[in-house]
Amino acid sequence: MTEQRQPLLDAYSLILAAIDDGVYRPGDRLVESELAERFGVSRTPIREALQRLETQSLLSRDGRSLIVASLDHNQLAELYVVRAQLEGLAARLASKHASIEEVRVLRDMVTEDKRLVDDPKSLSRANKRFHKQIHLASHNRFLVQQLDLVHRSMALLATTSLEAEGRGRTALEEHAAIVEAIARGDGDAADKALRDHISRAFETRLKLESGDRRRQM
Template sequence: MQKDAYTLILEAIDAGVYKPGDRLVESELAERLGVSRTPVREALQRLETQSMLTRDGRSLIVASLDHNQLAELYAVRTELEGLAARLAARHATDEEVRVLRGMVEDDKHLLAGDPRALSRANKRFHKQIHLASHNRFLVQQLDLVHRSMALMATTSFAAEGRDEVAMAEHEEIVRAIEQRDGEAAYQALRNHISKAFETRLRVDAGELRLR
């Protein structure tokens, strides 16, 4: 199925092709995506309504998150992700649990590598937990949260030492899901998101360096 302009622009923001502060020009996007300007205009209006884009004079730019917005986003993400892990421990099929285990083992080979590759692997991992929760409404809400995560200019995996710690946290989450321990899975994933937020705050404060 061919992707529409809205999805293509959203994926470009998520992939870092367009970063917070970048200006989006209707004519340039239409040419780049190979579509007419009308669907691009509609997509930009939709993204502005969803606060993914903001106005800078007459121009539309990719939005960015201030400190308070970041804290609010992580507060919601922490609870929803923890709930997804708890439900996954209860409802995931054996096949889904094995896929999670395989992801953790495969991602170990990415350590000390490309932070962007680690970030993509991390998104796949979290998405698999969302799906394994078998709760469509929770998955929808988490999709909205992760869409807003694209408005952060850098990934926490770019911080020195975060990759190994995060992979160990993933291991703990999967172990709890394998053991069908919903409370342990909930706490492990909440801790994982909390540590990611702390890392991001320390990077912003200049306490941690980016690689």
């Protein structure tokens, strides 16, 4: 049973990672044969993986073709509302349950990520690792599962808010404040710091998109 399911899991993970890394961006068409060749997997697990991604609304139909889905303004706002609440809860729980070692890892991440402040793409990947570490430090498997779903949808965003001038440095300062609240065991402060962090990221993204629209006019 495991051997039969493994190709599907591999194909699914490979396609999802490619979307997350920006190899395939919103609106890009995904073709079974091309994906099978790229990843060295037969077309059957690719087809099943695409069906799963479509069910999760990460892919959408354009005629007979499957394309990487995109989020409209309302969907984006809804996503950030849910993300802020769940991430805030993760920080609150982490303030109660994170081990000394987990807090050290979070602090080290903030310190190490400072060297990436002028590299938005690398900083974006580091940002995902940082948030994932907080999810894990909550020690609540059901919350981690829900946050995984939210972050899969975040892969549908073609850009990162960290591309905005000065946002990388500010985001790291916000990360540091979140970690210190967790380290103090201050659940209220950790929750608020993380929700404020998500709110500022959303505001920055809206400003970036507004600027893009003005340039297109």
